[in-house]
Amino acid sequence: MADIEIDIGGEIFHAFYEEKDAPKTVARFRELLPFSDRIIHVRWSGEACWIPMGERDLSIGYENATSHPAPGQIIVYPGGLPTSVSETEILLAYGAVAFASKAGPLAGNHFLTIREGLDRLYKIGRSVLWDGNKPITFRKAG
Incomplete structure (x- = not known):
């Protein structure tokens, strides 16, 4: 069973914590839910x-960064x-990514994974590109 339900503009995705590799990040994110x-x-x-x-x-530092x-x-x-060198942010990859800012390459803590529904x-990612921002909500699954 998934750990998190993510609603992006009415589309529901189920995600799983990467708790073994990013325990501090997962613990801090749970506090935000x-x-x-x-x-x-x-x-x-x-x-x-x-999400800027x-x-x-977040007081978590780096772990499992990519x-x-x-x-x-x-x-x-x-x-x-x-x-x-950049502001705090959450990034959701839907295709090929080389994480960067105007200051150059960045690395972020991989703490959550959507395993199904990648199509x-x-x-949704292309829609955000061409049609603009969408509401997003992360909540505990169940």
Whole structure:
């Protein structure tokens, strides 16, 4: 059974925590649930959508960090660190991604994975690109 239900503009996806590899990130994200915002298309990273979180300090540091999340992988750029070159953000890959900002390459903590419905996820990502932002909600599955 999935850990998280993600609603993107009325499309429902089920995701699983990567708790073994990103325990601090998973624990911090659980504290944020339910979490609602809007998702917009990335500018530099390729086929992905993101949730900008500004200067929010998640106090998690790096763990299980990647610059190339696969489709369905969700990463968080933790921000709040002296070495941070971008704002805190959540990024959801729907295709090929090379995570970056205007300051250059970034890495984010892979903490959540959508394993099924990647064809629908691709369509949602393209819709965000061409039609604009969509509401997104993460909630505990069940």
